[in-house]
Amino acid sequence: MLAKQTPLTKQMLSELLRASSSKPKQLKKIHAVVIRTGFSEKNSLLTQLLENLVLVGDMCYARQVFDEMPKPRIFLWNTLFKGYVRNQLPFESVLLYKKMRDLGVRPDEFTYPFVVKAISQLGVLPCGVSLHAHVLKNGFECLGIVATELVMMYMKFGELSSAEFLFESMQVKDLVAWNAFIAVCVQTGNSAIALEYFNKMCADAVQFDSFTVVSMLSACGQLGSLDIGEEIYDRARKEEIECNIIVENARLDMHLKCGSTEAARVLFDDMKQRNVVSWSTMIVGYAMNGDSGEALALFTMMQNEGLRPNYVTFLGVLSACSHAGLVNEGKRYFSLMVRLNDKNLEPRKEHYACMVDLLGRSGLLEEAYEFIKKMRVEPDTGIWGALLGACAVHRDMILGQKVADVLVETAPDIGSYHVLLSNIYAAAGKWDCVDKVRSKMRKLGTKKVAAYSSVEFDGKIHFFNRGDISHPQSKAIYEKLDEILKKIRNMGYVPDTGSVFHDVEMEEKESSLSHHSEKLAIAFGLINGRAGHPIRVMKNLRTCDDCHVFSKFVSRLTSREIIMRDKNRFHHFRNGICSCKEFW
Ligand code: ZN
Numbered sequence: 154m155l156a157k158q159t160p161l162t163k164q165m166l167s168e169l170l171r172a173s174s175s176k177p178k179q180l181k182k183i184h185a186v187v188i189r190t191g192f193s194e195k196n197s198l199l200t201q202l203l204e205n206l207v208l209v210g211d212m213c214y215a216r217q218v219f220d221e222m223p224k225p226r227i228f229l230w231n232t233l234f235k236g237y238v239r240n241q242l243p244f245e246s247v248l249l250y251k252k253m254r255d256l257g258v259r260p261d262e263f264t265y266p267f268v269v270k271a272i273s274q275l276g277v278l279p280c281g282v283s284l285h286a287h288v289l290k291n292g293f294e295c296l297g298i299v300a301t302e303l304v305m306m307y308m309k310f311g312e313l314s315s316a317e318f319l320f321e322s323m324q325v326k327d328l329v330a331w332n333a334f335i336a337v338c339v340q341t342g343n344s345a346i347a348l349e350y351f352n353k354m355c356a357d358a359v360q361f362d363s364f365t366v367v368s369m370l371s372a373c374g375q376l377g378s379l380d381i382g383e384e385i386y387d388r389a390r391k392e393e394i395e396c397n398i399i400v401e402n403a404r405l406d407m408h409l410k411c412g413s414t415e416a417a418r419v420l421f422d423d424m425k426q427r428n429v430v431s432w433s434t435m436i437v438g439y440a441m442n443g444d445s446g447e448a449l450a451l452f453t454m455m456q457n458e459g460l461r462p463n464y465v466t467f468l469g470v471l472s473a474c475s476h477a478g479l480v481n482e483g484k485r486y487f488s489l490m491v492r493l494n495d496k497n498l499e500p501r502k503e504h505y506a507c508m509v510d511l512l513g514r515s516g517l518l519e520e521a522y523e524f525i526k527k528m529r530v531e532p533d534t535g536i537w538g539a540l541l542g543a544c545a546v547h548r549d550m551i552l553g554q555k556v557a558d559v560l561v562e563t564a565p566d567i568g569s570y571h572v573l574l575s576n577i578y579a580a581a582g583k584w585d586c587v588d589k590v591r592s593k594m595r596k597l598g599t600k601k602v603a604a605y606s607s608v609e610f611d612g613k614i615h616f617f618n619r620g621d622i623s624h625p626q627s628k629a630i631y632e633k634l635d636e637i638l639k640k641i642r643n644m645g646y647v648p649d650t651g652s653v654f655h656d657v658e659m660e661e662k663e664s665s666l667s668h669h670s671e672k673l674a675i676a677f678g679l680i681n682g683r684a685g686h687p688i689r690v691m692k693n694l695r696t697c698d699d700c701h702v703f704s705k706f707v708s709r710l711t712s713r714e715i716i717m718r719d720k721n722r723f724h725h726f727r728n729g730i731c732s733c734k735e736f737w
């Protein structure tokens with residue numbers, strides 16, 4: 154293609170670059186030719202090359218090309234910043250920003266959104282604060298996109314008051330600004346704040362649009378607030394806001410996230426228009442809710458209709474297999490995914506994690522370990538974490554220790570892995586090892602994420618921590634809890650003290666168990682909820698063995714359905730049985 158005899162023009166090289174835009178090796182060859190022919194004096198070819206390298210994610214080479222440029226324009230600096238953000242290389246981004254300042258290059262309005270995003274990825278608050286000062290000094294804070302990124306950064310750091318302050322002092326709060334803020338709240342998992350601001354927005358008489366509705370439906374999905382979500386949807390209809398397929402998909406997703414699978418299926422069947430997102434949402438939703446059969450049946454139906462699945466669809470299919478312990482089916486779908494040989498369907502880390510989860514939970518721990526070692530992508534903490542979780546379930550101390558060693562190396566600051574490891578030791582009665590892990594956690598400053606549960610009642614979300622006494626109805630809640638505990642003990646419930654963290658006295662174990670947040674939430678639901686309606690509890694972490702047994706007994710005692718969504722999946726407790734069939 155690049156024969157020596159052919160005299161190459163700049164135009165030809167530019168076309169070659171365009172044709173090779175997704176081929177890193179070709180790009181490097183062309184670069185060599187560009188240098189040989191002396192065209193490198195002309196920045197336009199190098200600009201094109203740099204853009205292509207950023208697109209294919211070869212940031213190392215992109216940087217080399219950038220450094221060769223005599224005086225790169227601000228556009229090229231921004232291209233590199235964009236590439237660093239896309240490829241999750243925040244540290245390089247920060248160093249580049251420093252270089253930019255050292256050279257006295259003035260950033261423009263496109264620079265800061267990328268740099269702020271990089272700081273968010275880096276996760277270092279003081280850097281964020283000093284960058285915010287630069288933004289202010291350079292006069293870019295009032296720009297919507299920069300301000301939004303700053304708000305997002307503060308939200309990610311958990312600095313909610315700074316984020317809110319920034320939003321409140323933006324110069325113009327038009328619909329775009331409100332939508333951006335609400336969307337950021339939802340994306341960072343602050344759905345209760347999103348709801349609060351939606352109400353403020355309505356009080357300010359700002360007319361919302363379909364973007365707002367989509368954000369709010371997904372907020373309600375996160376919060377498990379089906380009633381509030383439906384109210385917002387109804388309002389949107391009444392106010393003739395366009396409820397396009399994106400809105401309808403969001404509504405479907407909300408129903409599934411609230412455990413309302415039957416209603417979701419009616420919505421799905423009635424949809425005038427369905428796209429791959431609708432199908433995937435339904436399949437993932439069924440999987441999460443433990444209806445693996447329905448999920449797989451829907452996948453077959455989708456294929457029969459000739460619709461091409463995407464990577465989310467496969468995630469749903471694999472997690473359906475994982476939740477039902479369908480090892481052979483899982484393997485079959487995974488190899489189908491590989492066989493389809495579609496660039497967009499190459500298994501991602503999430504798919505590998507699903508397979509590890511499936512093998513691990515089914516007790517095939519060694520096979521899962523071998524699977525990880527043979528993976529085509531670098532295993533991340535999520536994948537190792539899935540195996541560690543399985544080791545905890547199957548109480549395999551030896552492999553558990555091996556996996557924990559890898560995790561502690563790669564993610565020393567993630568407290569949940571340390572907790573899992575110490576649970577494995579606790580189950581084996583190795584209290585000296587438990588102590589060691591705990592003191593290591595203290596030394597590293599790793600914190601356990603505080604567990605909480607929430608219930609929606611009367612248009613409000615009620616949150617409970619373990620042993621919480623801050624709720625106005627606290628007294629009644631604890632009385633109700635005592636009453637239930639007494640009754641279910643007579644039915645044969647025995648507290649599972651094995652899931653308590655440390656070797657404390659038996660009585661203390663029982664009382665700390667009985668005040669877990671989900672138990673308080675269920676008691677609250679029993680006091681306030683309408684008879685015959687399910688009690689929906691959302692839990693931010695995985696529910697413990699004891700709360701699982703407790704919920705089964707309560708569903709039987711009270712003839713009430715309890716729908717609990719924990720970090721991993723849904724549990725529908727009906728008449729003493731859980732939909733997860735103990736596979737979680
Ligand atoms: Zn519990």
Ligand code: ZN
Nearest residue numbers: 724731732733
């Ligand atoms: Zn369950």
